[in-house]
Amino acid sequence: GAGVSQSPSNKVTEKGKDVELRCDPISGHTALYWYRQSLGQGLEFLIYFQGNSAPDKSGLPSDRFSAERTGGSVSTLTIQRTQQEDSAVYLCASSLMDSSGNTIYFGEGSWLTVV
Amino acid sequence: AQTVTQSQPEMSVQEAETVTLSCTYDTSESDYYLFWYKQPPSRQMILVIRQEAYKQQNATENRFSVNFQKAAKSFSLKISDSQLGDAAMYFCAYRSTNAGKSTFGDGTTLTVKP
Numbered sequence: 370g371a372g373v374s375q376s377p378s379n380k381v382t383e384k385g386k387d388v389e390l391r392c393d394p395i396s397g398h399t400a401l402y403w404y405r406q407s408l409g410q411g412l413e414f415l416i417y418f419q420g421n422s423a424p425d426k427s428g429l430p431s432d433r434f435s436a437e438r439t440g441g442s443v444s445t446l447t448i449q450r451t452q453q454e455d456s457a458v459y460l461c462a463s464s465l466m467d468s469s470g471n472t473i474y475f476g477e478g479s480w481l482t483v484v
Numbered sequence: 485a486q487t488v489t490q491s492q493p494e495m496s497v498q499e500a501e502t503v504t505l506s507c508t509y510d511t512s513e514s515d516y517y518l519f520w521y522k523q524p525p526s527r528q529m530i531l532v533i534r535q536e537a538y539k540q541q542n543a544t545e546n547r548f549s550v551n552f553q554k555a556a557k558s559f560s561l562k563i564s565d566s567q568l569g570d571a572a573m574y575f576c577a578y579r580s581t582n583a584g585k586s587t588f589g590d591g592t593t594l595t596v597k598p
Contacts, residue, residue: 402585411488411575412529414585425584458527470517470536473586475529 371395373476375461381482382451390446390479394463401444402462402473403436412460418444419466451483486511486578490589497566498597504551505561505592507576514538518552518559519577519586522570529575535559563594571596 374393382388394401403415414428418438429435433452438444448455458478464471487510497503509518520532535543535552542550547564563570576589 404588409591411490411590412577412586412588414587417584428585460527460529462529470534472531472534475521477526477528480527 373461373463373474375459375476375479377479378477379480379482381484384453384483385450387447387449388451388481390448390459390461390481392444392446392461392463392476394442394444394461395474396442397465398463398474399441399466400464400471401438402464403444403446404460404462406458406460406478408457415446415459448481451481453483456481456483486513486516486580486587488576488578488587488589490576490592492592493590494593494595496595496597497563499566499568501566502562502564503566503594505563505574505576505594507559507561507589509557509559509576509578509587511557511578511580513580515581517579517581518550519579520548520550520559520561521575521577521588522572523575523591524572532574533561566596568596568598570594 376391402417404412416426420441433449436446460478462473462475464473489508516537518535521529523529533545549562551560573591575591577586579586
């Protein structure tokens with residue numbers, strides 16, 4: 370695709386339910402990143418993928434959070450048993466490869482509200 | 485671990501004037517990249533400018549330029565001839581040459597007054 374695509378753009382869920390957030394990176398981009406942005410805050414790193422493997426998942430806040438990437442393309446971030454503190458914008462980004470000078474392109478994010 | 489600090493939560497500038505956004509960082513590495521991103525209300529983060537630490541020359545992109553002071557670990561963004569479309573949240577970010585994650589500051593909200 371032309372840009373990084375995320376879905377859903379907005380999601381309201383009840384506390385305790387599971388949610389899946391999807392990211393479709395730019396075609397050909399091997400590196401994919403997930404960040405979380407709470408209201409008015411900076412970006413908090415969650416996990417990144419190089420191909421289908423995740424060399425760094427140190428930012429996942431708890432074992433309720435998991436992510437996978439298949440076929441070196443689409444990634445899914447899953448939050449189990451959602452809590453109110455999970456409410457945030459979840460941003461996905463991709464780059465041509467995981468090289469520090471490469472431009473990272475962001476999607477518009479998935480705004481998750483847990484009620 | 486690297487940290488990035490943006491000490492100005494909010495800034496405002498008159499249209500056509502110049503504004504400087506501050507950023508400091510902490511690292512023990514000698515080679516790395518620094519970035520400024522813009523996040524308009526649409527939420528999509530857009531790269532504004534990047535600086536490679538081993539390059540002494542300050543990066544410029546049209547009306548945007550940086551003042552990179554490596555010894556002071558300072559990386560400020562100057563916006564010249566500010567336009568209404570520059571209004572957004574600006575984030576400073578650090579990235580190691582080992583790549584992987586970027587570390588972001590908490591952002592500065594820039595208001596441009598007509």
